[in-house]
Amino acid sequence: MDLYQDWQKNAKTKFKEHKTFLQRLKKQKKGKQIDQIVNDTDEAAFETFDCLACANCCKTISPVVTATDVKRIGKHLRMKETEVISDFMKVDADGDYVMNRQPCPFLGADNYCSIYEARPKACREYPLTQNQGFNQRPALHARNTLTCPVVFHVVKELKNKL
Template sequence: MQPVNIYSFRKKVSIYKNQFVRYLKRVQKIQPQGLDDLAEQINTEVWQEVDCLSCANCCKKMTPTFTSKDIRRISKHLNMRPKDFKERWLKHEKKDKDWVNISQPCQFLDLSTNMCSIYEVRPADCAGFPHLTKKKMVDYMHVHQQNIQYCPATYKMVEKMMEKIKIW
């Protein structure tokens, strides 16, 4: 497994993002047979090639959505009241009515190691990221379209899908 070269990744995204998004939209429309099984296979391949700890771009450039359950669990872990946790670290997005980080990178990311300081109680959104094998995969195509620009694993998944499912 090679460390992620974030510079190279960003360069590839700038070149291929639109093509990848169009491809995912087409897959979503066509819904090829066996897509979920293929996603499982590709997921295994991707994680043999991508080392999250060499990247942490998701924690640096994105924010998870914090559920009420996440807020209670994390604030308890930090010996804080949920209200104080929200005031210190989160903002409430009016559009989506979601609780998200006030700033980036994530306040819980240790930038020297790319490790999460609350890993054992991290938000469910983080635990499931990048959602490569969610069932039914076509229901998550919009998520993958967004994540291409942030996550080398998602990028690699789409790259491998394009090799295996020719729809152009």
């Protein structure tokens, strides 16, 4: 079974199990070992999985968009920052700018991002499996198992190896 099918079939049923596992990891003193397993598993998963075949992140969640991101997007689109905000952004409950609709207004029918070179920092870093301190954000990574097949696979492999 490929990563995508495994994820589609099991993400919701394994959510509580993965969340509990990730919460337990936060208490462990194996941060560097965990990060190494996560990074290796992530790299292997991305060698076989094509984000353009999925784009679920772009279809279902909105990144936080910083002022720097707005400036970069505006320059890319040759729009004023205020126009970028009024056309594509809204303020969420936390007071942050996010995209004003889902799927992302920049996602094409072919799953390509029309502003890929200028995309927000949060999009560049997603799914956060290459960042250090993976075990310090259990709730975030648990939620991401529902959004991204690679994160689901990383957590599944992490459980197998620890």
